[in-house]
Amino acid sequence: AKDKFMEAFTQARSHFIVVFRSLFNEEDSCDLILSDVNNPLEADIDIVARPKGKRPLSINQLSGGEKTLTATALLFSLYLLKPAPFCIFDEVDAPLDDTNIDKFNNIIRKFSDQSQFIIVSHNKRTIASTDIIYGVTMVEQGVSRVVAVDLREVAA
Amino acid sequence: AKDKFMEAFTQARSHFIVVFRSLFNEEDSCDLILSDVNNPLEADIDIVARPKGKRPLSINQLSGGEKTLTATALLFSLYLLKPAPFCIFDEVDAPLDDTNIDKFNNIIRKFSDQSQFIIVSHNKRTIASTDIIYGVTMVEQGVSRVVAVDLREVAA
Amino acid sequence: MQLTRLEIKGFKSFGDKVTINFNEGVTAIVGPNGCGKSNIIDAMRWVLGEQSTKALRSEKMENIIFNGTKNRKQAQLAEVSLSFDNTKNILPTAYSQVTVTRKLYRNGDSEYRLNDVQCRLKDITDLFLDTGIGSDSYSIIELKMVDEIITNKEHSRRSLFEEAS
Amino acid sequence: MQLTRLEIKGFKSFGDKVTINFNEGVTAIVGPNGCGKSNIIDAMRWVLGEQSTKALRSEKMENIIFNGTKNRKQAQLAEVSLSFDNTKNILPTAYSQVTVTRKLYRNGDSEYRLNDVQCRLKDITDLFLDTGIGSDSYSIIELKMVDEIITNKEHSRRSLFEEAS
Ligand SMILES: Nc1ncnc2c1ncn2[C@@H]1O[C@H](COP(=O)(O)OP(=O)(O)OP(=O)(O)O)[C@@H](O)[C@H]1O
Ligand SMILES: Nc1ncnc2c1ncn2[C@@H]1O[C@H](COP(=O)(O)OP(=O)(O)OP(=O)(O)O)[C@@H](O)[C@H]1O
Ligand SMILES: [Mg+2]
Numbered sequence: 143a144k145d146k147f148m149e150a151f152t153q154a155r156s157h158f159i160v161v162f163r164s165l166f167n168e169e170d171s172c173d174l175i176l177s178d179v180n181n182p183l184e185a186d187i188d189i190v191a192r193p194k195g196k197r198p199l200s201i202n203q204l205s206g207g208e209k210t211l212t213a214t215a216l217l218f219s220l221y222l223l224k225p226a227p228f229c230i231f232d233e234v235d236a237p238l239d240d241t242n243i244d245k246f247n248n249i250i251r252k253f254s255d256q257s258q259f260i261i262v263s264h265n266k267r268t269i270a271s272t273d274i275i276y277g278v279t280m281v282e283q284g285v286s287r288v289v290a291v292d293l294r295e296v297a298a
Numbered sequence: 299a300k301d302k303f304m305e306a307f308t309q310a311r312s313h314f315i316v317v318f319r320s321l322f323n324e325e326d327s328c329d330l331i332l333s334d335v336n337n338p339l340e341a342d343i344d345i346v347a348r349p350k351g352k353r354p355l356s357i358n359q360l361s362g363g364e365k366t367l368t369a370t371a372l373l374f375s376l377y378l379l380k381p382a383p384f385c386i387f388d389e390v391d392a393p394l395d396d397t398n399i400d401k402f403n404n405i406i407r408k409f410s411d412q413s414q415f416i417i418v419s420h421n422k423r424t425i426a427s428t429d430i431i432y433g434v435t436m437v438e439q440g441v442s443r444v445v446a447v448d449l450r451e452v453a454a
Numbered sequence: 455m456q457l458t459r460l461e462i463k464g465f466k467s468f469g470d471k472v473t474i475n476f477n478e479g480v481t482a483i484v485g486p487n488g489c490g491k492s493n494i495i496d497a498m499r500w501v502l503g504e505q506s507t508k509a510l511r512s513e514k515m516e517n518i519i520f521n522g523t524k525n526r527k528q529a530q531l532a533e534v535s536l537s538f539d540n541t542k543n544i545l546p547t548a549y550s551q552v553t554v555t556r557k558l559y560r561n562g563d564s565e566y567r568l569n570d571v572q573c574r575l576k577d578i579t580d581l582f583l584d585t586g587i588g589s590d591s592y593s594i595i596e597l598k599m600v601d602e603i604i605t606n607k608e609h610s611r612r613s614l615f616e617e618a619s
Numbered sequence: 620m621q622l623t624r625l626e627i628k629g630f631k632s633f634g635d636k637v638t639i640n641f642n643e644g645v646t647a648i649v650g651p652n653g654c655g656k657s658n659i660i661d662a663m664r665w666v667l668g669e670q671s672t673k674a675l676r677s678e679k680m681e682n683i684i685f686n687g688t689k690n691r692k693q694a695q696l697a698e699v700s701l702s703f704d705n706t707k708n709i710l711p712t713a714y715s716q717v718t719v720t721r722k723l724y725r726n727g728d729s730e731y732r733l734n735d736v737q738c739r740l741k742d743i744t745d746l747f748l749d750t751g752i753g754s755d756s757y758s759i760i761e762l763k764m765v766d767e768i769i770t771n772k773e774h775s776r777r778s779l780f781e782e783a784s
């Protein structure tokens with residue numbers, strides 16, 4: 143069990159470095175570190191994230207958007223370890239600026255030939271990057287209905 | 299002390315009803331209730347929020363945007379009790395749809411002749427509704443600088 | 455394995471039956487605050503076996519049944535069905551189409567069905583074991599989870615790793 | 620009482636001195652993720668007496684001093700000054716212009732100043748008592764606070780009410 147975990151951890155770590163660099167910059171440094179290498183099944187998994195030449199003393203110091211991208215990089219590195227058939231994101235793009243929304247949606251686009259992605263969002267850039275849109279409405283108070291939406295109407 | 303609190307509570311409650319209805323709809327019901335009227339200094343303050351004819355069993359059941367507007371209504375009702383000279387909002391509009399962003403910014407506009415408001419936001423509608431814009435940048439990696447921004451550049 | 459269809463009736467704000475067909479690629483779910491987008495996600499969690507009322511934003515499980523409005527009576531039954539195309543046989547079953555159904559009656563009775571044959575909750579969670587889907591998976595992501603990963607709340611990072619290993 | 624000016628040097632990402640002039644009405648602070656917007660808000664909390672490292676996203680108070688980058692040495696001192704126009708005499712002081720300054724040296728020394736005269740932290744927090752400003756106030760709002768109000772975490776609603784009464 144210890145070996146199995148270490149093998150998974152090592153792979154996830156190398157995925158994390160690749161995904162982190164595609165969400166931030168190619169020269170940024172980051173890492174996943176076991177707090178106790180001799181006790182992998184109990185140790186904490188520490189995240190080192192250093193976007194754009196910064197040297198944060200902990201990831202807690204990062205901004206809202208930087209934390210969101212870092213956590214997303216970790217989740218995608220686990221996804222690459224064992225791809226789920228579908229992934230759902232509920233308004234995860236809310237803290238992101240336009241540039242990072244594009245990076246976020248590009249990485250989803252990249253993985254979308256392997257899995258289905260369902261994205262809940264209020265953001266027009268995000269919505270415009272998807273293949274099909276379902277609109278949820280409450281024409282009758284308190285009762286939800288769903289309609290397929292024409293992308294050209296959304297862009298208007 | 300008990301009377302002082304009850305007086306403040308009664309006023310805050312009536313403010314809450316007015317503000318809630320301006321953020322939601324005029325006919326929506328809401329309330330602030332002391333869990334134990336005989337023990338006002340210890341009792342919990344319960345929030346009842348029923349936007350648009352809904353009958354949520356608790357405010358926990360409300361959506362992300364509805365919770366944000368409800369909490370904002372509570373904060374503004376406390377503000378009306380004792381107006382602070384300035385109020386700061388850090389990306390509080392992130393969960394809101396366009397219609398609610400307009401309502402949110404309109405209520406800030408309404409109170410802005412009494413207090414200064416400082417709004418951190420990524421949302422173009424919000425930014426366009428403000429009087430002056432400061433842009434924060436990191437031209438040199440990891441070092442923040444601030445510049446006044448021309449609104450016409452932001453709209454471009 | 456692909457999602458093909460989701461049917462929701464009597465669950466949260468779905469007073470009327472709603473059907474969503476899923477295609478390949480990236481699907482957006484949009485709409486104003488409070489219209490029911492997260493409720494759709496909750497319906498998917500629930501039909502896949504979510505038992506945490508906290509994860510479903512509810513004080514007790516009965517609260518996920520449509521509660522009625524000023525103009526409508528509450529529902530007596532919440533029912534969600536999620537259908538998959540299993541032609542790659544990722545799910546450990548002979549069927550090429552798999553439909554998972556969960557029902558909750560207001561009197562507390564529960565029902566689980568696999569391709570319309572009654573089964574136990576365990577049969578449903580066993581089906582999705584090791585696929586990356588299921589109520590603790592890393593495949594349903596919201597901002598609260600971002601915060602839990604960053605603060606490592608209750609060893610969330612470890613449980614995600616173990617889910618994926 | 621109006622904010623007139625904020626000066627930040629050596630605090631968090633402000634390696635160089637930054638001055639922001641405030642006017643009446645609604646001011647927006649904009650910019651890409653991680654550029655320093657919330658750090659400006661943190662600077663205002665800190666100069667008004669915030670002592671919670673958690674509220675400042677830091678493990679210890681020393682971490683709020685500019686930490687340097689690949690190309691710059693770390694700072695030895697963090698200094699923030701916030702100036703007010705007090706012509707309505709809302710603040711209990713004779714001065715019509717009030718400037719509050721807070722300094723933290725990397726060796727741990729602290730300094731507080733009121734109109735450039737050294738004072739104690741208590742003198743600063745006393746000044747803002749009952750104005751609705753101060754480190755526990757309802758006048759600095761972020762999404763985390765929305766969540767605390769909705770879940771009533773640690774009686775947050777009561778402490779807000781008491782702050783406003
Ligand atoms: N059992 C129930 N019966 C009826 N309505 C319910 C029930 N449970 C939740 N709701 C309603 O569903 C609404 C919330 O829906 P949901 O969380 O899906 O919104 P949303 O579309 O995600 O909005 P947002 O964009 O703000 O996140 C609430 O107004 C709530 O009252
Ligand atoms: N002591 C410090 N020295 C140097 N840099 C620091 C220090 N403390 C924080 N930072 C940096 O400041 C950045 C965060 O800034 P801030 O939280 O203000 O961003 P923001 O503009 O609010 O972004 P967002 O839109 O994502 O919320 C982080 O990248 C962090 O590394
Ligand atoms: Mg939602």
Ligand SMILES: [Mg+2]
Pocket residue numbers: 205206207656657658
């Ligand atoms: Mg921020």
